[in-house]
Amino acid sequence: MPDQPAPRLEVQSLSRAFAGRTVVDDVSLSVAAGQVTCLLGPSGCGKSTTLRMIAGVERPDSGLVRIDGQVMFGPAVNRPPEARGVGLMFQDFALFPHLTVAANVAFGLTGDRAAKDRRVAELLEKVNLTGFGPKHPHQLSGGEQQRVALARALAPRPRVMLMDEPFSGLDNRLRDGIRDTTLDILKEEGAAVLLVTHEPDEAMRMADEIALMRRGRIVQKGAPYNVYNAPVDRAAAAFFSDINVIRGTSRGALTETPFGAFLTPGHADGADVEIVIRPQHLKIDFDRGGRGPLPTPQDGTAARGIVQRARFLGRESLVEFRMDFDGSKLTAAVPGVFLPKAGTALWLMIRRDRCFVFPAAGRAPVA
Ligand SMILES: Nc1ncnc2c1ncn2[C@@H]1O[C@H](COP(=O)(O)OP(=O)(O)OP(=O)(O)O)[C@@H](O)[C@H]1O
Numbered sequence: 312m313p314d315q316p317a318p319r320l321e322v323q324s325l326s327r328a329f330a331g332r333t334v335v336d337d338v339s340l341s342v343a344a345g346q347v348t349c350l351l352g353p354s355g356c357g358k359s360t361t362l363r364m365i366a367g368v369e370r371p372d373s374g375l376v377r378i379d380g381q382v383m384f385g386p387a388v389n390r391p392p393e394a395r396g397v398g399l400m401f402q403d404f405a406l407f408p409h410l411t412v413a414a415n416v417a418f419g420l421t422g423d424r425a426a427k428d429r430r431v432a433e434l435l436e437k438v439n440l441t442g443f444g445p446k447h448p449h450q451l452s453g454g455e456q457q458r459v460a461l462a463r464a465l466a467p468r469p470r471v472m473l474m475d476e477p478f479s480g481l482d483n484r485l486r487d488g489i490r491d492t493t494l495d496i497l498k499e500e501g502a503a504v505l506l507v508t509h510e511p512d513e514a515m516r517m518a519d520e521i522a523l524m525r526r527g528r529i530v531q532k533g534a535p536y537n538v539y540n541a542p543v544d545r546a547a548a549a550f551f552s553d554i555n556v557i558r559g560t561s562r563g564a565l566t567e568t569p570f571g572a573f574l575t576p577g578h579a580d581g582a583d584v585e586i587v588i589r590p591q592h593l594k595i596d597f598d599r600g601g602r603g604p605l606p607t608p609q610d611g612t613a614a615r616g617i618v619q620r621a622r623f624l625g626r627e628s629l630v631e632f633r634m635d636f637d638g639s640k641l642t643a644a645v646p647g648v649f650l651p652k653a654g655t656a657l658w659l660m661i662r663r664d665r666c667f668v669f670p671a672a673g674r675a676p677v678a
Pocket residue numbers: 329330334352353354355356357358359360361509
């Protein structure tokens with residue numbers, strides 16, 4: 312095999328316990344130059360601790376951190392943060408209040424004055440703040456401050472950018488635009504980026520690869536499309552959207568439900584399974600004098616439900632049903648405005664190509 316270049320950032324089996332409790336457990340990942348990996352997971356799952364260990368501000372109990380093939384942390388090696396070539400950006404991205412914008416951006420730069428000035432001007436232009444150099448942070452809006460913080464972190468051309476919820480202090484209106492600008496600049500600068508977030512939307516928007524973390528471990532890694540469309544377990548599916556769950560028992564690799572039979576290969580005879588469907592993948596059809604649409608191979612059999620509540624959420628409407636077959640609740644999402652009255656009878660079908668089958672909960676982990 313030809314020699315592959317070393318990934319820009321490589322983390323192997325990183326672990327850390329606090330007071331006997333393991334909060335980061337055998338985490339491995341690698342990020343290539345110019346790529347963005349999002350470390351995504353619920354609050355307290357160990358994302359920040361992982362990032363802090365890579366940065367060198369928290370000491371791992373074990374594991375290896377390499378940047379461009381050079382060991383930053385490992386047996387008998389623990390380089391200080393400033394010798395790792397990493398840029399850091401945290402949630403509270405505190406700028407130095409007594410320094411001007413230009414001085415903030417120049418903070419980590421070495422070299423002669425003219426070279427520093429050039430780099431500062433180049434970055435201020437990139438973040439669309441040309442002319443803001445002489446101002447002080449308190450004269451800037453939150454979004455502008457965030458962009459100065461980004462420029463400051465990128466100024467020394469870090470090989471690796473570590474970002475911990477860098478957008479969470481911004482209001483919603485600003486956030487999408489700033490995320491996109493930030494992503495463009497990160498790509499231009501070519502650093503390997505590890506971005507921590509607990510928001511699936513942010514990870515979907517920013518990441519080349521998502522590393523889904525739960526209770527200290529990475530449970531799934533992949534491109535956003537794959538992580539969303541092929542979740543490893545029920546909790547991984549539930550992390551990205553509301554889910555509907557239909558239970559059944561697999562027999563001969565088939566599970567019979569009120570929505571018809573589902574293929575459940577790989578599940579033993581008699582094994583309880585959960586069929587998981589996102590609300591976007593339930594199809595709704597009208598009642599035809601007490602009957603629904605005919606079964607189809609793609610959508611299976613329709614089952615009747617009574618609308619409990621319908622809400623318009625902007626891009627889509629969410630309709631909650633109580634199902635005739637067992638009184639359970641299912642939620643369907645419909646693009647645009649669809650607000651049937653409570654009490655309306657409608658028929659639901661499940662797209663066979665968009666459902667996931669998992670062993671029934673009990674042993675399954677909870678997010
Ligand atoms: N210095 C510390 N001493 C003791 N416990 C700690 C320390 N730092 C973190 N922890 C604990 O480790 C766990 C993981 O914390 P961490 O900050 O890495 O989570 P996180 O995934 O970043 O969460 P959030 O999304 O809320 O920021 C938490 O239970 C936290 O209380």
